[in-house]
Amino acid sequence: MRTKRGSACKPLLFSFLLLVGLMLLFAPQKFSNKCRIAFASAFRKPLAFGREFSVLLRGHEQPASVVSDSKYRRLRNFQANTALWLREERQKVEELTKLPGKSVWGGTSFVVADIVTSTMNKTCGELLINRGKEDSLAEGQFVLGESSIIGTVHSVGSHVAKVKLITDPESKMPVSIANLDVKRVMKGSGDHSAEVCLLPTKYKIETGDIVWARKKPGLLNGSLIVGTVARCKGCDENPSIWEIIVKPSCNIERLNSVTVVVQGPEANS
Numbered sequence: 593m594r595t596k597r598g599s600a601c602k603p604l605l606f607s608f609l610l611l612v613g614l615m616l617l618f619a620p621q622k623f624s625n626k627c628r629i630a631f632a633s634a635f636r637k638p639l640a641f642g643r644e645f646s647v648l649l650r651g652h653e654q655p656a657s658v659v660s661d662s663k664y665r666r667l668r669n670f671q672a673n674t675a676l677w678l679r680e681e682r683q684k685v686e687e688l689t690k691l692p693g694k695s696v697w698g699g700t701s702f703v704v705a706d707i708v709t710s711t712m713n714k715t716c717g718e719l720l721i722n723r724g725k726e727d728s729l730a731e732g733q734f735v736l737g738e739s740s741i742i743g744t745v746h747s748v749g750s751h752v753a754k755v756k757l758i759t760d761p762e763s764k765m766p767v768s769i770a771n772l773d774v775k776r777v778m779k780g781s782g783d784h785s786a787e788v789c790l791l792p793t794k795y796k797i798e799t800g801d802i803v804w805a806r807k808k809p810g811l812l813n814g815s816l817i818v819g820t821v822a823r824c825k826g827c828d829e830n831p832s833i834w835e836i837i838v839k840p841s842c843n844i845e846r847l848n849s850v851t852v853v854v855q856g857p858e859a860n861s
Contacts, residue, residue, distance in 0.1 A: 661843070662738065662842075662843065662846065665738050665740075665841060665842050665843070666738040666739055666842070668841075669738055669739040669740040669817050669841050669842070670739045672802055672817045673739060673740075673816055673817055676804065676814075676815050676816075676817075677697075677814055680814060680815065697813065697814060699855065699856035700813065700853060700854070700855055700856060701728070701854045701856060702736075702851045702852070702853060702854070703723055703727050703728065703729065703851065703852040703854055704849055704850075704851050704852075705721035705722055705723035705727075705753075705849060705850055705851070705852060706721065706722045706848065706849050707719050707720070707721055707847060707848060707849060707850060708720040708721060708722055708752065710844075710845070712757070712759070712784065712844065712845060713782070714761075714782040714783050715761065715782055716760060716761075716782075717743070717756065717757035717758075717759040717760035717761075717763070717780060717782065718746070718754055718755060718756055718757060718760065719735075719743070719754070719755040719757065719850065720752060720753075720754055720755075721735075721752065721753050721754075721755060721850060721852075722751065722752060723751070723752070723753055723852065724748050724749045724750050724751045724752050724753050725748050725749065725750050726750055726751055727751075727852075728854050729745055729748050729753050729852055729854070730745065730748060731745055731746065731747065731748060732744055732745060732811055733745040733811060733852050733853055733854060733855075734805065734808075734811060734812050734816070734852075734853045735755045735850050735851070735852050735853070736816070736850060736851040736852075736853065737842045737844060737847045737850050737851075738841070738842035738843075738847070739817075740816065740817045740818060740819070740840070740841035740842050741758065741765075741805045741816050741817070741818040742755075742757055742758060742818075742840060742842065742844050742847075742850065743755045743756050743757040743758050743760070743763065744756055744763075744765075745852065753852075755850065757780070757844060758778065758780055758786050758818060758819070758840060759780045759781065759782065759783070759784055759785060759786055759840065759844070760780040760782065761779075761780050761781070761782040762780065763778075763779065763780035763786070764777055764778070764779055764780075765777065765778050765805055765818070766778075766805070766806045766808070767788060767803050767804055767805055767806060767818060768803075768804050768806055768815070769788065769791070769795075769797060769801050769802070769803050769804070769821065769836070770797070770798075770801040770802060772795055774791065774795065775806060776788050776789060776790060776791050777789055777790075778803065778818070778819075778838060781837070784839075784840070784844075784845075785822065785837050785838060785839055785840075786819065786837075786838045786840075787835070787836060787837055787838065788803065788834070788836040788838060790833060791833065791834045791836060792832060792833060792834070793826055793831070793832055793833065793834055795834070797821060797824045797834055797836060798821065798824065799821050799822065799823065799824055800820055800821060801820065801821040802817055802819075802820055803817070803818050803819045803820060803821065803838050804816065804817060804818060805817075805818040810855060811853070811855060812853060812855075813855060817841050818838070818840070818841065819838040819839055819840045819841050820838070820839055820841060821836055821837070821838060821839075822837045822838060822839035823835075823836070823837040824836050824837075
């Protein structure tokens with residue numbers, strides 16, 4: 593009996609709800625507004641709790657990142673360079689004791705140049721820039737991108753110059769890794785990376801360690817970041833030697849301009 597009675601009530605309930613819905617749909621606006629206000633008054637506390645709960649959840653969400661990859665790399669490189677410069681200045685002051693120290697970048701100028709063309713593949717890594725001898729550029733000067741070294745000036749014309757990137761197979765640059773005061777040569781691999789050669793495995797090297805271009809009097813009076821260690825493992829031919837792959841500290845392919853470091857007479861003195 594209960595089952596039959598329940599089955600009979602279902603169509604009646606559906607018809608009743610349908611009728612109520614139609615009445616509300618075609619009811620005057622004043623009446624529907626009163627119903628909405630009455631509903632809000634009756635369920636005020638549950639609705640308020642729901643709003644507070646949603647706000648609480650949003651407050652625990654992590655803020656969205658608004659810094660681009662390019663800006664992040666530039667800030668990271670700037671911070672790394674500044675930390676190293678401060679350490680070098682501190683060492684200089686300690687060596688000179690009571691004598692006043694001279695700034696690492698005293699007399700240095702920075703020439704901004706636009707990239708005209710670029711060639712980056714396994715056999716070549718070069719840029720053509722719109723600055724030359726008329727802008728005090730000379731062979732061997734260091735070139736920056738996003739506050740990190742990306743190469744050196746290779747040849748110079750009156751108003752243009754070629755830059756050999758650190759990834760070029762013919763590129764060779766004295767470097768050191770992390771806080772190790774060990775001078776080694778970094779060679780271009782020709783595949784958007786470079787390699788540090790002949791570093792014994794007795795030195796502790798880890799992925800992510802910063803690689804510095806060592807200062808070169810007359811061209812670079814302070815060390816600058818050039819890349820980070822992307823892979824480090826024992827060499828297959830000689831397990832006592834590290835095989836270190838270096839990734840440039842900026843996305844060279846996306847650069848539109850570069851900065852050339854021009855050392856003046858004061859910097860060379």
